[in-house]
Amino acid sequence: MNWSDFSSDLLPKPVLRMVIDARISSVTDCGTTPQGQCSNYVIGGGSFIAKDPAGKETHGEVMAGGADYFLERPDGVGVLNAMYSLKTAQGQVFNIHNRGLYVSTEQGRALEADGVWPLPEGTYQSRCTPEFTAGKGEMAWLNNCVFTGVVSYPSAENVIIHIYELVE
Secondary structure, three states, rough: OOHHHHOHHHEEEEEEEEEEEEEEEEEEEEEEOOOEEEEEEEEEEEEEEEEEEEEEEOEEOOOOEEEEEEEEEOOOEEEEEEEEEEEEEOOOEEEEEEEEEEEEEEHHHHHHHHHOOOOOOOOOOEEEEEEEEEOOOOHHHHHHOOEEEEEEEEEEOEEEEEEEEOOO
């Protein structure tokens, strides 16, 4: 097997399908575990916009009550594990389970140690793999797609997630 035997023509193309703006209402420190420092970032609401493969836009809300069960590993890398519900303007409720990593640069780690949050763009990278569970209805298409996401933190209370479908 040689690296040159593989074609980049097989790479999936990212297509923006959803943007979520989630509001963090509180943080619960769960203590230090053998895996690292645990914190629950409780989701207090927010909004989203989605565009299905046919181009139809859907707007809705992030429902209060879920959380990111965040783990900061001993090496400083954060492990995202968020589970919450979304509701369309038409009333369909569906769930998201979003896993990923948060990695700070050396400069980002120094700023965090000084109590700076959120960090400036370029001092961290946060990527995720959202998985949706939706019943019959306008959001059912989410069940059959593979997604990746880019997570940003514009303020201490907000998380923005750009979600891309990986298409051929």
